[in-house]
Amino acid sequence: MSRVIVNRVRKGLYLDSVALMRFSRSIAGLAGVEEAALMMGTPANLGILVEAGLLDGAGEHAKGGDLVIAVRARDGDSADAAVAKAGELLDQPRLTRGETAAWRPRTLRAALNQVPEATLALISVPGDFAAAEARKAIRRGLDAMIFSDNVPLADEVALKREARDLGRLVMGPDCGTAIINGVPLAFANRVPSGAVGIIGASGTGIQEVSCLIARNGAGISHAIGVGGRDLSEAVGGISTLRALDMLARDPASERVVLISKPPAPEVSARVLEKLSGIGKPATVCFVGAPPMAMPANAVQAFTLREAALRSVGVSGETPPPALPPVPTIAPGRREIRGLFSGGTLCAEAQAVMLAGKIAVASNAPIPGAAPASTGAAESLLLDMGDDSYTRGRPHPMIDPEVRDDAVRQAMADPSVAVILADIVLGFGAHGDPAGHLARAVRAAGGAERALLIASVTGTEADPQIRSVQIAKLEEAGILVAPSNADAARWACEAVQR
Amino acid sequence: MNDIAGRIETANREALGRMIAGDPVLVDVIPAAEAIPSLQDRMILHAGPPVDWERMCGPMRGAVAGIAVFEGWAPDLETANRMAGEGAFDFRPNHHFDAVGPMTGMTTISQPVMVVENRAFGNRAYCTINEGLGKVMRFGGNDAEVLDRLRWLRDGFGPAMGRALRSGEGIPLKPLVARGLTMGDEMHQRNVGCTGLMLRALSPAMAASAGDLDGLARALAFIGGNDQFFLNIAMAMGKAIMDPVRDIEASTIVTAMSRNGTEFGIRVSGTGDTWFTAPVEMPEGLYFPGFTEADANPDMGDSTIVETVGLGGFAMGAAPAVAGFVGAGTASEAANFTRSMAEITLGENPEWTIPAMDYRGVPSGIDIRLVVETGLAPTINTGIAHREPGIGQVGAGVVRAPLACFHQALRAFADRMGVS
Numbered sequence: 001m002s003r004v005i006v007n008r009v010r011k012g013l014y015l016d017s018v019a020l021m022r023f024s025r026s027i028a029g030l031a032g033v034e035e036a037a038l039m040m041g042t043p044a045n046l047g048i049l050v051e052a053g054l055l056d057g058a059g060e061h062a063k064g065g066d067l068v069i070a071v072r073a074r075d076g077d078s079a080d081a082a083v084a085k086a087g088e089l090l091d092q093p094r095l096t097r098g099e100t101a102a103w104r105p106r107t108l109r110a111a112l113n114q115v116p117e118a119t120l121a122l123i124s125v126p127g128d129f130a131a132a133e134a135r136k137a138i139r140r141g142l143d144a145m146i147f148s149d150n151v152p153l154a155d156e157v158a159l160k161r162e163a164r165d166l167g168r169l170v171m172g173p174d175c176g177t178a179i180i181n182g183v184p185l186a187f188a189n190r191v192p193s194g195a196v197g198i199i200g201a202s203g204t205g206i207q208e209v210s211c212l213i214a215r216n217g218a219g220i221s222h223a224i225g226v227g228g229r230d231l232s233e234a235v236g237g238i239s240t241l242r243a244l245d246m247l248a249r250d251p252a253s254e255r256v257v258l259i260s261k262p263p264a265p266e267v268s269a270r271v272l273e274k275l276s277g278i279g280k281p282a283t284v285c286f287v288g289a290p291p292m293a294m295p296a297n298a299v300q301a302f303t304l305r306e307a308a309l310r311s312v313g314v315s316g317e318t319p320p321p322a323l324p325p326v327p328t329i330a331p332g333r334r335e336i337r338g339l340f341s342g343g344t345l346c347a348e349a350q351a352v353m354l355a356g357k358i359a360v361a362s363n364a365p366i367p368g369a370a371p372a373s374t375g376a377a378e379s380l381l382l383d384m385g386d387d388s389y390t391r392g393r394p395h396p397m398i399d400p401e402v403r404d405d406a407v408r409q410a411m412a413d414p415s416v417a418v419i420l421a422d423i424v425l426g427f428g429a430h431g432d433p434a435g436h437l438a439r440a441v442r443a444a445g446g447a448e449r450a451l452l453i454a455s456v457t458g459t460e461a462d463p464q465i466r467s468v469q470i471a472k473l474e475e476a477g478i479l480v481a482p483s484n485a486d487a488a489r490w491a492c493e494a495v496q497r
Numbered sequence: 498m499n500d501i502a503g504r505i506e507t508a509n510r511e512a513l514g515r516m517i518a519g520d521p522v523l524v525d526v527i528p529a530a531e532a533i534p535s536l537q538d539r540m541i542l543h544a545g546p547p548v549d550w551e552r553m554c555g556p557m558r559g560a561v562a563g564i565a566v567f568e569g570w571a572p573d574l575e576t577a578n579r580m581a582g583e584g585a586f587d588f589r590p591n592h593h594f595d596a597v598g599p600m601t602g603m604t605t606i607s608q609p610v611m612v613v614e615n616r617a618f619g620n621r622a623y624c625t626i627n628e629g630l631g632k633v634m635r636f637g638g639n640d641a642e643v644l645d646r647l648r649w650l651r652d653g654f655g656p657a658m659g660r661a662l663r664s665g666e667g668i669p670l671k672p673l674v675a676r677g678l679t680m681g682d683e684m685h686q687r688n689v690g691c692t693g694l695m696l697r698a699l700s701p702a703m704a705a706s707a708g709d710l711d712g713l714a715r716a717l718a719f720i721g722g723n724d725q726f727f728l729n730i731a732m733a734m735g736k737a738i739m740d741p742v743r744d745i746e747a748s749t750i751v752t753a754m755s756r757n758g759t760e761f762g763i764r765v766s767g768t769g770d771t772w773f774t775a776p777v778e779m780p781e782g783l784y785f786p787g788f789t790e791a792d793a794n795p796d797m798g799d800s801t802i803v804e805t806v807g808l809g810g811f812a813m814g815a816a817p818a819v820a821g822f823v824g825a826g827t828a829s830e831a832a833n834f835t836r837s838m839a840e841i842t843l844g845e846n847p848e849w850t851i852p853a854m855d856y857r858g859v860p861s862g863i864d865i866r867l868v869v870e871t872g873l874a875p876t877i878n879t880g881i882a883h884r885e886p887g888i889g890q891v892g893a894g895v896v897r898a899p900l901a902c903f904h905q906a907l908r909a910f911a912d913r914m915g916v917s
Contacts, residue, residue: 018821018893021783028786037786042722044630052787070786101829103836106871110840 003034003072006079007059010067010090014040020067023089030085032078033071038086041066108136122185123172124148130173131155138168145225146172147186153234156227160238169242175225176203176428179210187397189426190461194219196311197253199243201226201260204342204397204424205287205304208457208484209257212308215459215482221252228343231263237271244271248278256282257311259304261347262289262367272298283310287347288366302355304348305485321482323490326451329497333417333450336360336491337410338381339403341396341433342457345422345484346383352488353379358495363388381420382406397429400436407437411444418451418491422484423469425458434469438476451494452478455487501747501914505767505866508748512766513843513862515745516806519738520617523730524667526659528651530606532623533594537606539570540587544602544799545757546772547590550581554758556637556794559886560601561586563639567647568605574639574887592753592764595740596623597732597799600635600882601758608647609655613670613733615741622736626650626658629723635798636882636890654716661702668698670734671848674808677727678859679852683816684731685800685809685878686893691727696720728800735802742766749910750843751863754805754875754898758797758882763902765865768909775901780881782822782894794884796896801877807846807861810876810895811838815851815859819878822894828853834876835860841867841875865910868903 020038027036037054039045041062049055054070062068069086073079105111108121121137123130127150134144144163151173163170171178177200178185182193189207191214198220200206206223213220224246226239240258247253256278263271263286275282276295284300285307286292294300301307309318336353340346343364350366359377361370363386370377384396384403396402403421410419423433430436434456441452454473458466470480481487530536541561543553553561562577565586571577580586591598598604603625610623628646632638662668673694674682680690700717707713720726739752748766755762762772777795784790803809813820813834820831835851838860845858863875874897881892 016818016821018783018818018826021892022821022826024786025783035786047631048785052785054786101825101827101833103829103833105840106837106873107840107867109867110836113839 003074004076004079005054005056005070005072006083007054007056008069008083008087009041009058009062010069012065013067013090014065015067015090023086026089027071027082027086030078030082032074033082034073036071036082036086038067038069038090040064041068108133108140112140119143120145120180122147127151127173131159134159134170135162138163138166138170141168143169144171145175145178145185146170146227147175148172149174153229156229157234160230160235164238164242169224169246170239171225172227175227177206177223178225179220179223181222184427187424187426187428188223189214189457189459191459192219193221195221195252195254196257197221197247197250197255198223198257198259199226199240199247200224200258201228201230201240202344204422204457205259205285205344207342207424207426208304208345208348209259209285209308209311211457211459212305212483213312216309216312216314218312221250222247228261231260231267231271233264233267237263237267240271241274244274244278248280254280255311256280257307258282258284259307259344260286262286268292283307287344288351288368290367302351303485304344305483320486320489323493324479326479326494329417329451329494330448332414334378334495335413335416336379336381336418336420336495337413337416337450338379338420339406339410340381340383340422341385341400341403342422342424343383343385345424345457346381348484349381349420349488352485353381353492356489356492356496358492378415397424397433400430400433403437404440407440408444411441411449416450417495418453420487420491421452421454423454423456423458423473425456425462425464425466425469427463429464431464432469432472433464434472438472438478441476441478453481453487453490453494454478455481455484457484501916504747505749508745508767509750509843509862509864512742512745512748512750515618515742516738516861517846517848518617519615519671519741521613521615521670521734521737522667523611523662523670523733524614525612525662526609526626526655527612528606529596529604529608529610529623529625532610532612532621533596536594536604537587539585540589540605541565542589542591542594542596542598542602542604543757544591544598544600544797545755546760546762546774547588548757548759549588550584552759554794554797555885556797556882556888557601557758559637559639559888560603560634562886563634563643564603564605566639567644568607590755590757591799592755595621595736597736597802598625598635599627599729599732599800600798600880601637602799603634607651609651609659611658611730611733613730613737614667615737618741620737620740622733622740624729624733624736626655627723627726627729629719630725630890632889636880637794637886638889639887653712654719657703657707657712657716658699660706661699664702664706668695670730673698674731674734675849678812678815678849681816681818682727683809683812683819683878685728685803686819686880687816688727688731689724691731692720692724695727695730731808732800732802735806735808738806739802744769747914749865749907751805751865754801754877755799756796756801758794761796761899761902763898763906765906765910768906768913771909773902773906773909775899775905778896778899780879780894780896782881782892784881784892785890788883788891792883792891794882796877796879797882798879800879801898804875804877805863807842807849807859810834810878811842811861812849812851812859813876813878814854814857817853819895822878837873838876840871841873865903865906868900869907872900874898874900874903
């Protein structure tokens, strides 16, 4: 086999050397080609072509302004094909099809150069680094939302104290939900703008309340998450107090809802005192707390549902919808098993059941409920977003599979009368959590089984569409209550009947 | 703690201020021995942090042998090699003598050096004349053609260019580079615009001071035929700008980045003259016909002084073609290189702007804290030498500075500031 060298000279055609080197590389990779180069015919380049054994009589007369295509191939056909291909590339010298590479800043500093008018930074980095990033944000005059969890408590305290001194708001750590000026951040639902401002130490609590407000025809101004530890003694409610100040000044927020687990007593006193001075009607829901003295402008709600209704002017005593007709539950079945993806939804269900005189245990017990490990109560309500379930796995709101085993077990358990579950929709949540639960229920099968009751936290405007999710649950024989509190109440009624 | 942060901020503001205030002017071409009085006979200045013969890479050894023959210290390459092994030559970094050199960076007594004076601070920096493309000493070439060209630069071109420069006020480089950026130069791999501007600025005086027309014609053709002629001027300029930024207590700004083909080294303003070194990386790039990555020597040269002042890989957005060495090679990718370098720099140079990026200034003042925090290493545009002595350039590409240098530097800086 004899080697073939073919040169073609394109007179007066200039292309940048890097572009030509890229073309050279692709031509040299063609079948049958030993070596190939596209170069401007400068004396230095012709020297390189000679050294590479690529120059023939045609190429050696090229001038600096001429483009030389030089190919050395195993046979004439391969050489001709390569030269033809090179010609095609030269006649379409674009390197790409016009895609524009996107730019994503790596640092807060670069992001602020790009969007100098920004007022808030959302921080989602491993917990050990979150406080450092948040500190940068507040020192640059931004409010910070910290999505990260596993932030040391001491970091949170120091950070929030600095923020207080700087006049900045820190939402979180472990702040999963916020809606600021109608912009949903992290896990949040698409709810209309309106007059209710929400402050919440809990993500799903904010979601449930904002969705119920939306379904009652009202809307929200802002939903400010403060993080689950904000009302602890150590943190002292710094962010909650700051958020109350902000809502007090915000003309769009006509009414205020405050949602939290029961705070430390002295923190509670400080928060209620601040609340009394904001000059706006307020609803306080410390899920699981006993009746407390409230300031004149505030009412206490005992469930998220009640908080939502009161904040839109509906009386909290509005009777809940009655339990629809359901098949009789076999006598041996007495237990309610709650499988929750939302921690506050789990707490609310406990509060409802305790109010209904049903003893409950939970892995996240509210005051009056027993710890799950004691086996003291028949009914067990599990927060499946708890660390013990999510270590190394996504949260059940993102991947509902975490709950599948528990659903199977509960359905196979002959002592379980009612299985209670929450479905949480919105940005960040799984695309079809109801469909997933329906499949798990169908797969578990069984003719004689527990009654399934669920509620759907979400709106028609959410990506998953609430009515579509409800239809999927009902199709699988799952009763759908209008709210999480209603679902818990139905569960009580079903076992007590 | 806050006091330290405040001191660093003040020091860095001073450092960046000195960078921007620099007024580099090309004033002369004179023999290296005259420019650098401490440069002795048989002393060889090389690129990068200190390196001895034992650890020197192939192309640098090739260049050492060539320059020894050129200086008349050895009759031939073989003898020169032997002498080098026996310790006959004193190897020192260019950076320790106010000088810089591309790739192997050979600077010796009789070579002509271009003189750039920073008129804002009164310091001078030196660099040899760019030899052109193909087989050249900076890439390790050392045959008769290479040495003949060096002799002509010493005896013909250098004196002619020096005469021309001395007949005027010197050529201010800051506005020239600003203009080059608008013409598609980034001053490391693209110097076509600035080379043309320099030719335009030099040729009247060169003609006026020319001894003979043939020599003049050859000199002008030499500049006009070498797209990279301006690179060495840009390097001396970079050195002249950065030297006044050295030794500012509490500053975290990088004052030099440099490679000797074996190690990459950086110097930081607040840590004095210490080099922080790590093994050099291999460039990602494209190769001339007949060569592949297997032929390539790792990263080499003092030319990274260009990146240190915010040009080269930092100004990639001005020269989109250069981004073609890596990735898809789009103009938007080129701009992203510049944007990402802004993540590790203190500010922008308001006088050196990139039209296609809405006249954004080139990112200037590399802060070791930002490099360590972001994990973004400086991007460097570079030529690639053959790993064996005597062969020369085989390609070009893009390479990253090793992060380890910056980690070391930050630790040393923290020690010095009393932070554990």
